[in-house]
């Protein structure tokens with residue numbers, strides 16, 4: 001199946017500051033894709049590019065097999081995607097007025113407007129906002145109204161930039177359900193979040209960005225620090241690395257690669273740290289255990305392992321991982 005997007009050799013700059021460097025990046029068709037990474041890593045910049053609002057200074061974007069070359073193409077493609085920006089902006093007038101304008105810009109016959117507006121607002125449980133002035137909406141209501149606007153023309157791709165930012169628990173749950181239902185309808189959805197666990201839990205595919213580059217790690221157990229002679233020092237603990245590594249600034253350890261034990265291992269594992277269990281929760285059929293051991297580690301273990309270890313909150317436990325399970329960048 002053709003990729004939804006294929007980006008090649010991309011460089012995006014704000015004046016002379018490089019915001020994105022992506023040698024090759026693909027987004028699969030019919031999936032929920034999460035774009036995760038810390039503040040300032042380039043998520044919004046990438047989403048604006050995927051919405052065809054901004055073009056990179058270098059490289060090419062291919063959408064559904066079509067390589068974008070001209071301004072005319074960009075303008076046409078903009079209409080095929082829906083973007084919910086991080087800080088949505090609505091024009092003066094009611095929510096309905098804003099939705100009508102979105103329909104008008106897509107040349108939808110007037111006859112269909114009311115039905116479409118009611119349908120999209122009902123879908124988001126927001127029909128009560130229909131006649132509310134846009135400038136009186138709360139942060140969460142504005143988010144819903146803007147999501148309705150992004151959805152109303154049934155886009156081929158829905159792009160959501162940090163959609164959970166201003167939501168209370170109920171609205172957060174509603175949006176999570178919306179995203180999960182969206183996947184069932186085989187539409188394409190890409191959302192950005194700095195909440196790694198939310199991204200991992202909701203998405204089929206995850207794209208992780210650090211400092212404008214894609215990294216092949218889920219960013220769990222991500223630690224920053226300095227490398228000195230195969231010892232990576234985070235300031236709170238020292239981690240032994242092996243192999244030919246030069247000047248890395250970050251390490252991450254896959255939570256599946258962390259082995260927990262009640263006693264220290266007498267084995268070749270070089271990285272062993274005593275800690276204390278700070279939380280235990282179920283996650284996607286496994287058990288996530290957080291351990292405070294200098295740094296906070298997250299381990300994903302089986303229910304059998306939890307049972308065998310008889311782990312409880314507050315228990316002392318050893319965090320163990322092999323040097324070759326550490327990703328450096």
Ligand SMILES: Nc1ncnc2c1ncn2[C@@H]1O[C@H](COP(=O)(O)OP(=O)(O)OP(=O)(O)O)[C@@H](O)[C@H]1O
Nearest residue numbers: 014017019037038039040041042043044045046194
């Ligand atoms: N208009 C702009 N002019 C100059 N620099 C910008 C501009 N917009 C973003 N940047 C810079 O580009 C980098 C990427 O920003 P971007 O907004 O894409 O990151 P982000 O991952 O979406 O961040 P956040 O999670 O805080 O929204 C940052 O260093 C940011 O300061």
